[in-house]
Amino acid sequence: MMKCPQSGGTEAVHNCIGYAVDRAPGPVLYVYPDEATAKENAQDRVIPMLMASPRLREYMTGMADDLSALRIKLAHMTIHMAWSGSASRLGNKPIRHLVLDELDKYQNQKKEASSEALAEKRVITWGRKARIWKISTPTVVNGAIHRAWQLAEARYRYHVICPACGTELLMEFENIRWQDDMKPVQIKSRSLAWYECQHCGAHWTDADRDEAVLRGCWREKAGGYGTHGAFGSSAPYFHWFSHSRVDFPFREAR
Numbered sequence: 001m002m003k004c005p006q007s008g009g010t011e012a013v014h015n016c017i018g019y020a021v022d023r024a025p026g027p028v029l030y031v032y033p034d035e036a037t038a039k040e041n042a043q044d045r046v047i048p049m050l051m052a053s054p055r056l057r058e059y060m061t062g063m064a065d066d067l068s069a070l071r072i073k074l075a076h077m078t079i080h081m082a083w084s085g086s087a088s089r090l091g092n093k094p095i096r097h098l099v100l101d102e103l104d105k106y107q108n109q110k111k112e113a114s115s116e117a118l119a120e121k122r123v124i125t126w127g128r129k130a131r132i133w134k135i136s137t138p139t140v141v142n143g144a145i146h147r148a149w150q151l152a153e154a155r156y157r158y159h160v161i162c163p164a165c166g167t168e169l170l171m172e173f174e175n176i177r178w179q180d181d182m183k184p185v186q187i188k189s190r191s192l193a194w195y196e197c198q199h200c201g202a203h204w205t206d207a208d209r210d211e212a213v214l215r216g217c218w219r220e221k222a223g224g225y226g227t228h229g230a231f232g233s234s235a236p237y238f239h240w241f242s243h244s245r246v247d248f249p250f251r252e253a254r
């Protein structure tokens, strides 16, 4: 999943793991860039998710020792937390569900195999039943998530429907427009930017954009089908992103 920051990618995969706990159990390994993020996700996201669902709560043992920030032991399986560079945590147990989150931020030791490669070896014994999720905001063109995107056999991009002409299209940063004589701070505070439909030239407000997204769908454009699927999305799609945030730091990193 190659995505923009704060777009719910991590949360989406937690849902997949929630499903796995109930329907496809097996050891889980989450890998984060650093130890603090790994612990935070266990305590603030994964454990609350398990406790909030009556179904998933049934798998909890009730023993305090089984709920640590680095290892969540359920009645029938274990969820492990690890981080890049922690070779000992990455390299010693078979894993069915592997989540590599914020992959482009991993810090790899020069003399060792990358954390991504070390972690991926863990799923071998589970064969075709294993699943690997890679999630990241791309940082550089040849970064890990971009490589994964290019290697995917099927690549999905989200297509929206223009509220004015009904054409299905991919949103592009280039089509966010504003008057050249306006200062960024004015554009932002008065919401003066718009999105221009590539097909009919209609100017969309942020609300029009939200409607275009609601009517849209994922489309596979690489012409492929296989066991490696990739999903890509960028900031113009999300309702928290106003077109008028022309100073948005990730615009250049699209």
Ligand SMILES: [Zn+2]
Pocket: 162, 163, 164, 165, 166, 167, 197, 198, 199, 200, 201, 202
């Ligand atoms: Zn249009």
